[in-house]
Amino acid sequence: MPPGILRNSLSIGKVTLGFPARLLIRTKEGQRTVPSSKLDKGEPLTHTALHGCFGCGQHNRTGLRLRFYVDDTGQILSTVRLAGRFEGPPGHAHGGIVATLLDEAMSKTNRAQNIVAMTRHMEVDYLRPVPLRTTLQLTARHLSVEGRKHHCAAELRNAAGELLATGKALFIAIDPARFQASKPSMRAMKS
Numbered sequence: 001m002p003p004g005i006l007r008n009s010l011s012i013g014k015v016t017l018g019f020p021a022r023l024l025i026r027t028k029e030g031q032r033t034v035p036s037s038k039l040d041k042g043e044p045l046t047h048t049a050l051h052g053c054f055g056c057g058q059h060n061r062t063g064l065r066l067r068f069y070v071d072d073t074g075q076i077l078s079t080v081r082l083a084g085r086f087e088g089p090p091g092h093a094h095g096g097i098v099a100t101l102l103d104e105a106m107s108k109t110n111r112a113q114n115i116v117a118m119t120r121h122m123e124v125d126y127l128r129p130v131p132l133r134t135t136l137q138l139t140a141r142h143l144s145v146e147g148r149k150h151h152c153a154a155e156l157r158n159a160a161g162e163l164l165a166t167g168k169a170l171f172i173a174i175d176p177a178r179f180q181a182s183k184p185s186m187r188a189m190k191s
């Protein structure tokens with residue numbers, strides 16, 4: 001059974017996103033409701049093929065190692081604490097890292113539907129500086145699909161729920177087998 005949430009919500013355009021006050025999570029022992037601060041106790045949305053990904057790859061030691069969860073409405077959720085090495089303005093996150101967070105979350109709205117898609121176009125509104133070394137809440141939702149074109153939106157908030165940044169993006173669905181075949185070999189990448 002899919003996990004579900006109780007939410008505090010705000011909106012981007014027509015879309016309502018919200019980080020839950022409490023979350024119904026899946027665990028090895030079954031389902032239970034926990035405060036959203038315990039999100040990491042649930043089963044994350046995984047895709048083992050991308051373990052080297054800078055955003056979500058759990059094997060990328062210099063990356064963000066984000067873990068994403070999906071609720072019963074298809075909304076993607078994650079919490080993140082950014083380390084000091086991701087600094088841009090003093091004490092705050094670099095804008096490229098903020099864009100990465102939003103991009104990653106939006107890409108998982110496709111992944112949750114078993115769609116493999118790449119970011120073609122993305123826009124970010126940087127509303128407030130994003131603090132380092134504090135818990136942030138990341139949410140994303142799939143908005144619409146038109147052929148291979150998937151439109152998605154994401155929000156980044158502080159722990160108090162204040163909106164720090166929003167993103168919208170166009171993803172294009174690709175054939176993963178063709179993409180894999182076109183990948184340069186590890187030897188070529190090292191040279």
Ligand SMILES: CCCCCCCC(=O)SCCNC(=O)CCNC(=O)[C@H](O)C(C)(C)COP(=O)(O)OP(=O)(O)OC[C@H]1O[C@@H](n2cnc3c(N)ncnc32)[C@H](O)[C@@H]1OP(=O)(O)O
Nearest residue numbers: 103104107116117118119120121147148149170172174179
């Ligand atoms: C393997 C999965 C990884 C998931 C990671 C997810 C997040 C990421 O960070 S991905 C990394 C960053 N992104 C990239 O590197 C992608 C680089 N770009 C590409 O490889 C290609 O442009 C790719 C695959 C996205 C699309 O190429 P291609 O298949 O040739 O698409 P193309 O035919 O040009 O466009 C598809 C459709 O989108 C439309 N389109 C393209 N750009 C736009 C735009 N900006 N606005 C509106 N429509 C657009 C086109 O008109 C076309 O429409 P239609 O199907 O109606 O004719």
